[in-house]
Amino acid sequence: MAASTLTEVARLAGVSPATASRVLNGSARKPGKDIADRVRQAADSLGYIPNAQAQGLAKSSSGLIGLIVHDIADPYFAAIARGVQAAAREQRKMVLLATTGGAPGEEREAVAAFAARRADSIVIAGSRSCRTEDQDDNAELAAELDRYCRNGGRVAVVGHPVVGATAAEGYHVVAVPNQELAGALAGELAAGWDGDFVIIGGPEGLLTSDDRVRGFQEGLARAGRAPAEILRTAFNRAGGYEAGLTLAARIKAGGKGTGDAAAPRLCIFAVNDVMAIGASAALRAEGLRIPRDATIAGFDDIETLRDFRPALSTVRLPLEEIGRLATQATGPATGSSDADADGEQPTVSGEVTLRRSTEAVA
Amino acid sequence: MAASTLTEVARLAGVSPATASRVLNGSARKPGKDIADRVRQAADSLGYIPNAQAQGLAKSSSGLIGLIVHDIADPYFAAIARGVQAAAREQRKMVLLATTGGAPGEEREAVAAFAARRADSIVIAGSRSCRTEDQDDNAELAAELDRYCRNGGRVAVVGHPVVGATAAEGYHVVAVPNQELAGALAGELAAGWDGDFVIIGGPEGLLTSDDRVRGFQEGLARAGRAPAEILRTAFNRAGGYEAGLTLAARIKAGGKGTGDAAAPRLCIFAVNDVMAIGASAALRAEGLRIPRDATIAGFDDIETLRDFRPALSTVRLPLEEIGRLATQATGPATGSSDADADGEQPTVSGEVTLRRSTEAVA
């Protein structure tokens, strides 16, 4: 990776490296118009590309933004990544990507790697876990982040604060009202439906999942309903499918065949869209139909999934904007001359979106 | 972004920076066991994190892999990105992400940015364009890539070579048999269907789209069919939807109502799955049903879309593996002691996958 250096450009232009640096990058001092042209010409005759590593070393900042996701192929994270990318471009920075599968240990490694690269800021998307088995890793992650912040790094976390992280300078949380929204969803669902509810949740301890489960139960309670049973499974399509099979068996056993208007249908709430789609697929594979034999709702309103039929009831989350906000929170102060307190937490809002998958059938 | 330096660690351990470096990183020389422990202890008592920028400057290599995609939120690219990420991890490198929307000009900028960061290699996913309006940008992109390669950088391009790029050292192409596969799809479709075909293609000049269109027409010809009409539109869901509306109007006009067995149904080939889904949505919105009123096939076999009903006939492409292969091609020689010629082009294979969306109805 040898390329032409600033020194070479300077020599070719017959000036000192310092001068060349001043013209090729924005410096306070403006070199003479004539000499500037000479340098610029020399530069692109040599195909000069500044060495960002050296620049970073000298200026002690890298122009890099680190992004941590569970899985970039998951449409949820992909959407957030798009927002991060867009905001990064506005800040004229590049994004470094790390995928961790959600394991706190790997997240710690990713943070360390970003710190090593002297990333200007780090955005952590994806649910945190508070299971006891992750306790140690979480502590190390928190310590790593804390050190990163103390060294001047800026951090934004989507959804929940990192477990055990002390609120340090430069540490931002983009709050996602999972619990409230899940409650609202439960309320609207309960208004048009008087049967039983079941929740397909992720593994216990996954904060996002837990919040949505809790919120949904609260919403049910407010509507005077009994708490829903909770099925725990993996936080992805496969998990949803598995739970769907279980429910299908139960429906078929209890309902004594489908289409029986007297048999109470089940209303299923899967804590995210991808799980809901998995569950739907399972039901269908078992010969059940939605919303005839059961109704189902998800969460997130993943764009790619909007064309599914029956259209999935869900809670719309502005994923791309979430990524954007998180990134902006770590950037330089926004132009708005408004109250721009450093500790201010950007908040996003979602919207309950009822569609065909939870429609009452005649 | 000030952190503790190697020098500080060395001082605290009472050794020279060089020695500290040798123990903290894998060097040829192994320092004494006793002194090594002392250094290591000093290092993590200080929370030392090596400065990758400085390491890169000194070693003239960065441990970075640049990935260029049109849009990271597009499931096609997201899947490839997952493969790239996985391979990068195996090479103990990090990935730098750039999104360009497919514009050659922005791709050129991205390559320059990667070169500036001294990325060890660059993976370019996403279709190239050969429209005359992109000619200049393409030339500059080719020049930029060429220079990057000459400086020792390694490049892998998915699908097509960069237009106008001279086959330089370190320049790899992961060939995707779009044309052959599209032909095979046409063949299988023609075998079970004797009506008309229509193609929904991307803008003319998009190489991937063009290949698939061409291959499909060839397949039709081999089956003794007349060439299909081609609708040009945007290479995304919106484009598919738009074309779908057009076709819906035509079907309704020509068929004089749906379900008329005498009216020839149309078989639609959309050059990618996302467009096919868009077209399906449009048909449905117009009251038409698949496969009753028209049949449709896509290309890519996007994972997230597999749960759609009616299940979409398509061509399965190992997207994740494509990303992995491209990345590996730019990495150090693979372990296989086999013929490992540098210019060898990894090839992937796909598979025609017929599903319900193209089923003949009774």
Added chain:
DNA sequence: CTGTTAGCGCGTTCAC
């Protein structure tokens, strides 16, 4: 096996 020296490429004080 360890310490010393010399860069890697660039930004940034300083003098001129």
Added chain:
DNA sequence: GTGAACGCGCTAACAG
């Protein structure tokens, strides 16, 4: 306005 020096943090060639 311009050039010469130094330092960013680390590794690689040498001495010892």
